[in-house]
Amino acid sequence: MRKRTVDIHIMLNQEEGERFDDLCRRTGLTRAGLIRKMVLNCPIQERPNADFLALTDAIDRIGVNFNQLVRKVNTIGTVSESDVREAKRTYQRVLSLMREWEKTWR
Numbered sequence: 001m002r003k004r005t006v007d008i009h010i011m012l013n014q015e016e017g018e019r020f021d022d023l024c025r026r027t028g029l030t031r032a033g034l035i036r037k038m039v040l041n042c043p044i045q046e047r048p049n050a051d052f053l054a055l056t057d058a059i060d061r062i063g064v065n066f067n068q069l070v071r072k073v074n075t076i077g078t079v080s081e082s083d084v085r086e087a088k089r090t091y092q093r094v095l096s097l098m099r100e101w102e103k104t105w106r
Helices: 014-027 031-039 050-076 081-104
Strands: none
Touching: 014 031, 050 081
Protein backbone atom coordinates (compact mmCIF):
# COMPACT_ATOMS: atom_id res chain seq x y z
CA MET A 1 0.00 0.00 0.00
CA ARG A 2 1.26 3.46 -0.84
CA LYS A 3 2.31 5.65 2.07
CA ARG A 4 1.70 8.86 0.17
CA THR A 5 -1.94 9.15 -0.77
CA VAL A 6 -2.38 12.91 -1.30
CA ASP A 7 -2.04 13.84 -4.97
CA ILE A 8 -1.19 17.47 -5.77
CA HIS A 9 -1.10 19.07 -9.22
CA ILE A 10 0.40 22.49 -9.91
CA MET A 11 0.66 24.63 -13.01
CA LEU A 12 3.78 26.63 -13.77
CA ASN A 13 4.57 29.02 -16.59
CA GLN A 14 7.46 28.27 -18.95
CA GLU A 15 10.07 30.19 -16.93
CA GLU A 16 8.95 28.69 -13.61
CA GLY A 17 8.99 25.21 -15.11
CA GLU A 18 12.50 25.68 -16.47
CA ARG A 19 13.76 27.01 -13.14
CA PHE A 20 12.09 24.13 -11.29
CA ASP A 21 13.60 21.53 -13.64
CA ASP A 22 17.02 23.22 -13.36
CA LEU A 23 16.80 23.00 -9.57
CA CYS A 24 15.89 19.31 -9.85
CA ARG A 25 18.95 18.71 -12.06
CA ARG A 26 21.30 20.62 -9.74
CA THR A 27 20.07 18.84 -6.60
CA GLY A 28 19.65 15.40 -8.15
CA LEU A 29 16.11 15.21 -6.74
CA THR A 30 12.95 14.19 -8.54
CA ARG A 31 10.19 16.75 -8.88
CA ALA A 32 8.21 15.04 -6.12
CA GLY A 33 11.28 14.77 -3.91
CA LEU A 34 12.07 18.45 -4.33
CA ILE A 35 8.50 19.47 -3.48
CA ARG A 36 8.54 17.20 -0.40
CA LYS A 37 11.74 18.87 0.82
CA MET A 38 10.21 22.29 0.26
CA VAL A 39 7.01 21.38 2.13
CA LEU A 40 8.97 19.91 5.05
CA ASN A 41 11.29 22.95 5.08
CA CYS A 42 14.34 20.70 4.66
CA PRO A 43 17.58 22.19 3.36
CA ILE A 44 17.93 21.86 -0.39
CA GLN A 45 21.52 21.48 -1.51
CA GLU A 46 23.14 21.03 -4.87
CA ARG A 47 24.81 17.70 -5.34
CA PRO A 48 28.60 17.89 -5.30
CA ASN A 49 30.35 18.23 -8.64
CA ALA A 50 33.11 15.91 -9.87
CA ASP A 51 35.88 18.31 -8.82
CA PHE A 52 34.61 18.40 -5.26
CA LEU A 53 34.35 14.60 -5.15
CA ALA A 54 37.93 14.29 -6.46
CA LEU A 55 39.07 16.71 -3.77
CA THR A 56 37.37 14.74 -0.99
CA ASP A 57 38.92 11.52 -2.32
CA ALA A 58 42.37 13.13 -2.28
CA ILE A 59 41.87 14.34 1.28
CA ASP A 60 40.79 10.84 2.26
CA ARG A 61 43.99 9.42 0.74
CA ILE A 62 46.04 11.84 2.85
CA GLY A 63 44.31 10.55 5.96
CA VAL A 64 45.04 6.96 4.96
CA ASN A 65 48.72 7.78 4.28
CA PHE A 66 49.18 9.54 7.59
CA ASN A 67 47.45 6.72 9.48
CA GLN A 68 49.85 4.26 7.84
CA LEU A 69 52.81 6.41 8.87
CA VAL A 70 51.59 6.66 12.45
CA ARG A 71 51.07 2.90 12.67
CA LYS A 72 54.54 2.32 11.29
CA VAL A 73 56.07 4.72 13.80
CA ASN A 74 54.16 3.09 16.65
CA THR A 75 55.20 -0.41 15.52
CA ILE A 76 58.80 0.11 14.37
CA GLY A 77 59.64 3.34 16.12
CA THR A 78 60.73 5.06 12.91
CA VAL A 79 59.55 5.83 9.39
CA SER A 80 61.52 5.80 6.13
CA GLU A 81 62.42 8.91 4.19
CA SER A 82 60.52 7.57 1.15
CA ASP A 83 57.34 7.26 3.23
CA VAL A 84 57.70 10.87 4.35
CA ARG A 85 58.33 12.02 0.76
CA GLU A 86 55.22 10.15 -0.44
CA ALA A 87 53.11 11.74 2.29
CA LYS A 88 54.43 15.19 1.36
CA ARG A 89 53.69 14.58 -2.35
CA THR A 90 50.13 13.54 -1.57
CA TYR A 91 49.68 16.55 0.70
CA GLN A 92 51.00 18.94 -1.98
CA ARG A 93 48.68 17.36 -4.56
CA VAL A 94 45.66 17.94 -2.32
CA LEU A 95 46.70 21.55 -1.70
CA SER A 96 46.96 22.05 -5.44
CA LEU A 97 43.52 20.52 -6.00
CA MET A 98 42.05 22.71 -3.27
CA ARG A 99 43.50 25.86 -4.85
CA GLU A 100 42.17 24.88 -8.29
CA TRP A 101 38.75 24.09 -6.84
CA GLU A 102 38.68 27.36 -4.90
CA LYS A 103 39.28 29.35 -8.11
CA THR A 104 36.24 27.81 -9.78
CA TRP A 105 33.94 28.68 -6.88
CA ARG A 106 34.87 32.33 -6.35
